[in-house]
Amino acid sequence: MDHVHHGKSSETFLDSEEILAELNLKGDETFMDAGCGDGHIAIKAIERYLPEGTVYAVDAYDESIKELNDYINKNNFENLIAVEADITKAIPGVEEDSVDVALMVNVFHGFTSGNRDDVIDEFARILKYGGRMAIIDFKPLEMSWGPPTDIRYSPDELEKIFDNHNFRKVYLNDDIGAEIPQGKSHYLIIFEKE
Numbered sequence: 056m057d058h059v060h061h062g063k064s065s066e067t068f069l070d071s072e073e074i075l076a077e078l079n080l081k082g083d084e085t086f087m088d089a090g091c092g093d094g095h096i097a098i099k100a101i102e103r104y105l106p107e108g109t110v111y112a113v114d115a116y117d118e119s120i121k122e123l124n125d126y127i128n129k130n131n132f133e134n135l136i137a138v139e140a141d142i143t144k145a146i147p148g149v150e151e152d153s154v155d156v157a158l159m160v161n162v163f164h165g166f167t168s169g170n171r172d173d174v175i176d177e178f179a180r181i182l183k184y185g186g187r188m189a190i191i192d193f194k195p196l197e198m199s200w201g202p203p204t205d206i207r208y209s210p211d212e213l214e215k216i217f218d219n220h221n222f223r224k225v226y227l228n229d230d231i232g233a234e235i236p237q238g239k240s241h242y243l244i245i246f247e248k249e
């Protein structure tokens with residue numbers, strides 16, 4: 056696997072409430088947190104935003120999925136489904152055209168020109184037409200933390216890459232995350248599958 060940041064979580068510098076509120080969920084959708092890490096966003100989603108929905112929490116790191124499954128069993132979350140999968144390949148058990156909203160938080164920067172198209176193809180498969188792909192990631196600015204600046208994508212670059220897969224940009228918020236000297240550390244960009 057090219058890119059696995061074992062067990063890292065953005066919980067300390069990204070507000071999961073703010074992220075989920077931005078997605079305008081109705082409450083009965085099928086949602087996926089892809090590269091979910093410890094699953095803190097997926098758990099908040101099922102608890103607060105999707106009482107009638109289904110949440111898939113997907114990660115390639117087996118320990119994260121094992122711990123999340125323990126948490127799910129302890130708390131009887133019937134509609135939170137943890138899936139161990141490498142999203143550069145395939146997400147087993149998820150039907151085509153079945154997901155309303157997919158989210159990747161601090162994951163996409165790890166994909167290169169060699170595998171990012173495979174990732175987008177897999178989301179093109181599982182998302183419904185009109186479904187949304189939301190990406191939160193580090194701005195390509197010099198910062199004292201986060202992944203190397205040269206591997207980060209700007210929103211404009213993502214727009215071009217997703218456009219090639221028939222995803223159209225429908226939203227950009229470039230003012231989220233932690234305070235940095237240049238403003239805020241992250242952006243949220245949302246694409247719709249056409």
Ligand SMILES: C[S@@+](CC[C@H](N)C(=O)[O-])C[C@H]1O[C@@H](n2cnc3c(N)ncnc32)[C@H](O)[C@@H]1O
Pocket residue numbers: 056058059060061062063064065066089090091092093113114115116119140141142143159160161162165
């Ligand atoms: C920086 S962490 C972010 C975790 C979580 N999204 C958050 O914001 O707290 C990146 C996560 O992506 C997962 N990941 C990286 N590459 C992956 C892949 N190819 N398939 C599935 N998960 C992957 C890692 O295992 C890790 O949990």
